[in-house]
Amino acid sequence: xxxxxxxxxxxxxxxxxxxxxxxxxxxxxxxxxxxxxxxxxxxxxxxxxxxxxxxxxxxxxxxxxxxxxxxxxxxxxxxxxxxxxxxxxxxxxxxxxxxxxxxxxxxxxxxxxxxxxxxxxxxxxxxxxxxxxxxxxxxxxxxxxxxxxxxxxxxxxxxxxxxxxxxxxxxxxxxxxxxxxxxxxxxxxxxxxxxxxxxxxxxxxxxxxxxxxxxxxxxxxxxxxxxxxxxxxxxxxxxxxxxxxxxxxxxxxxxxxxxx
Amino acid sequence: xxxxxxxxxxxxxxxxxxxxxxxxxxxxxxxxxxxxxxxxxxxxxxxxxxxxxxxxxxxxxxxxxxxxxxxxxxxxxxxxxxxxxxxxxxxxxxxxxxxxxxxxxxxxxxxxxxxxxxxxxxxxxxxxxxxxxxxxxxxxxxxxxxxxxxxxxxxxxxxxxxxxxxxxxxxxxxxxxxxxxxxxxxxxxxxxxxxxxxxxxxxxxxxxxxxxxxxxxxxxxxxxxxxxxxxxxxxxxxxxxxxxxxxxxxxxxxxxxxxxxxxxxxxxxxxxxxxxxxxx
Numbered sequence: 120x121x122x123x124x125x126x127x128x129x130x131x132x133x134x135x136x137x138x139x140x141x142x143x144x145x146x147x148x149x150x151x152x153x154x155x156x157x158x159x160x161x162x163x164x165x166x167x168x169x170x171x172x173x174x175x176x177x178x179x180x181x182x183x184x185x186x187x188x189x190x191x192x193x194x195x196x197x198x199x200x201x202x203x204x205x206x207x208x209x210x211x212x213x214x215x216x217x218x219x220x221x222x223x224x225x226x227x228x229x230x231x232x233x234x235x236x237x238x239x240x241x242x243x244x245x246x247x248x249x250x251x252x253x254x255x256x257x258x259x260x261x262x263x264x265x266x267x268x269x270x271x272x273x274x275x276x277x278x279x280x281x282x283x284x285x286x287x288x289x290x291x292x293x294x295x296x297x298x299x300x301x302x303x304x305x306x307x308x309x310x311x312x313x314x315x316x317x318x319x320x321x322x323x324x325x326x327x328x329x330x331x332x333x334x335x336x337x338x339x340x341x342x343x344x345x346x347x348x349x350x351x352x353x354x355x356x357x358x359x360x361x362x363x364x365x366x367x368x369x370x371x372x373x374x375x376x377x378x379x
Numbered sequence: 380x381x382x383x384x385x386x387x388x389x390x391x392x393x394x395x396x397x398x399x400x401x402x403x404x405x406x407x408x409x410x411x412x413x414x415x416x417x418x419x420x421x422x423x424x425x426x427x428x429x430x431x432x433x434x435x436x437x438x439x440x441x442x443x444x445x446x447x448x449x450x451x452x453x454x455x456x457x458x459x460x461x462x463x464x465x466x467x468x469x470x471x472x473x474x475x476x477x478x479x480x481x482x483x484x485x486x487x488x489x490x491x492x493x494x495x496x497x498x499x500x501x502x503x504x505x506x507x508x509x510x511x512x513x514x515x516x517x518x519x520x521x522x523x524x525x526x527x528x529x530x531x532x533x534x535x536x537x538x539x540x541x542x543x544x545x546x547x548x549x550x551x552x553x554x555x556x557x558x559x560x561x562x563x564x565x566x567x568x569x570x571x572x573x574x575x576x577x578x579x580x581x582x583x584x585x586x587x588x589x590x591x592x593x594x595x596x597x598x599x600x601x602x603x604x605x606x607x608x609x610x611x612x613x614x615x616x617x618x619x620x621x622x623x624x625x626x627x628x629x630x631x632x633x634x635x636x637x638x639x640x641x642x643x644x645x646x647x648x649x650x651x652x653x654x655x656x657x658x659x
Binding site for chain 2: 238240296297300304305308311314321325328329332
C-alpha cells in the first residue's frame with residue numbers, strides 16, 4: 120500500500136489541501152477552510168503512518184520524516200488554542216504553517232533508510248523529538264502572528280495579533296523547555312555528560328534564552344515592542360537550530376549528525 | 380537588567396557556536412567571564428524568588444520552582460565542573476578485576492570496589508557495499524563506482540545480484556567482498572552497530588560480587604560511580620571504551636532541570652490559563 124508513488128501523491132494532496140485551506144480562510148470561509156484543513160491532515164497522517172511502516176520505528180530519522188511530522192502537528196494545536204485560548208480566528212495561520220514544511224519535503228531525499236545507532240535507542244527519543252516538533256510548530260505560528268502584529272497599521276489589530284502570538288508561545292515555551300532539558304538528561308544517560316556545547320545544543324539554548332528574554336520584557340514599560348523584536352530574533356535562532364545547523368556542513372553537529 | 384544579562388550570555392553563546400577555522404570555538408565556554416555570567420544568572424534566579432510575596436499564590440510557587448530550578452541547575456553544574464572525577468579508558472574483556480581507574484595523564488582514581496569486564500556482544504545493521512571497477516592498466520588501483528545501502532525494504536538492489544542472500548556466507552554473515560560476473564568488485568564497507576552490551580563483574584570490599592550488564596543509555600552505577608559504555612575495539616573486540624564519572628552535583632542538576640520544566644509548564648499552562656479565564 121505504501122509505495123514511493125502513493126506516498127508522493129498523498130503528500131502532494133495534503134500540501135494542496137493545506138494551501139486551499141489557507142486561501143479559504145483568507146476568503147473568510149472559516150468552516151470550509153477547517154474541513155479542508157482536516158482532510159489535508161488525514162492525508163498527512165497517512166504519510167506519517169506510511170513512513171512509520173516503511174522504516175519500522177518512529178519516523179524521525181531524517182529531515183524528510185521530521186518535516187512531514189511537523190506539518191501534522193498544526194491542526195491538533197489549532198484545536199487546542201481554539202478551545203483553550205479562544206483563538207479560532209487563527210486557523211489560516213496554522214494552515215499556512217502546515218503548508219510550508221510539507222512543501223519542503225519535495226526537496227528532500229525520501230528513500231534514505233535509517234540505522235538507529237545505539238545512542239538513539241532510548242526512552243527519551245520520542246518525548247524529546249516530539250516535544251520539540253510541537254514546540255517548533257507552535258513557535259512558527261506565533262512568529263507569523265507576531266510579524267502580522269508588526270505589519271498591521273491598526274493599533275487594535277496589532278494588539279490582538281501580539282496577544283494571540285504571546286498566548287501561542289505559552290504553549291510552545293514549556294514544550295521547548297522540556298525538549299531542551301530532556302536532551303540534557305538523555306545525554307547524561309548516554310554519554311555521562313549533560314552538555315557538550317555541540318552547535319545544535321548551543322543554538323537550542325540560544326533560542327530558548329531569547330524566548331525567555333522576550334517573555335521577561337513583555338511586562339516592562341515599552342516592553343511590547345522589545346518583546347516582539349526579541350520574539351522574532353528568537354524565531355530566527357530557531358530556524359538556525361532547526362535547519363541551518365543540520366543542513367550546512369560548516370555548522371556540523373557531531374552529536375545530532377543523524378538528522379540529515 | 381536580567382534581560383541584558385541573558386542577552387550578554389546569548390552573545391557569548393553565538394560566538395561559541397560560530398564555526399572557526401581552528402575548531403576551538405567552544406573554548407569561550409570555559410573562560411572565567413562566561414562562568415561568572417552563568418554564576419550571576421544562577422544567583423539572580425534564586426534571589427528573585429525571595430522578592431515580594433510570591434509564596435502566597437499558586438502562580439508565585441510556579442515562579443519560584445522554575446527560577447530556583449535555574450539556580451540549582453547552574454549550582455549543580457558548577458559543583459560538577461569543580462569537584463567531579465571523570466576519566467575515559469579501555470577496559471580489556473576478560474582481564475582480572477581492578478580497583479583503580481586510569482585517570483588523565485599519570486593520575487589514577489582509587490575505587491572502593493573492583494571491576495572487570497567479563498563479556499561483550501554486538502549486533503549490526505546490514506552493511507554498505509562499495510562497487511569498484513577493475514583498473515584499466517596494470518598497477519593502477521580499483522576505481523570506486525558507487526555505494527549501495529539497503530533501501531527501506533532492506534534490499535540492496537545491486538545490478539547482477541538477483542538475491543541478497545548471495546551477499547551472505549554459509550554462516551549468514553555478510554561477505555567481506557565479492558567479484559561480480561562483469562569483473563567488478565563489491566566490497567563491504569562499514570557496518571553500523573545496532574546494539575552493544577558489556578557485562579561487568581563487581582567485587583565489593585566485603586567480598587560480595589555480582590555481574591551486571593550495561594549498554595548505551597543504561598550506565599552501570601556502583602557506589603556513586605557511573606560507568607558508560609562508549610565504544611569498543613572494532614577490529615578484534617578485545618576491549619570496550621568506558622567513560623567513568625563521579626559527580627557530586629548530579630542530583631542538584633537533575634532536581635534543577637525538573638523544577639525548570641515543571642515550573643515553566645505550570646507558569647505557562649495552568650497559571651496563565653486560570654488568569655485569562657478569570658479575566659474573561
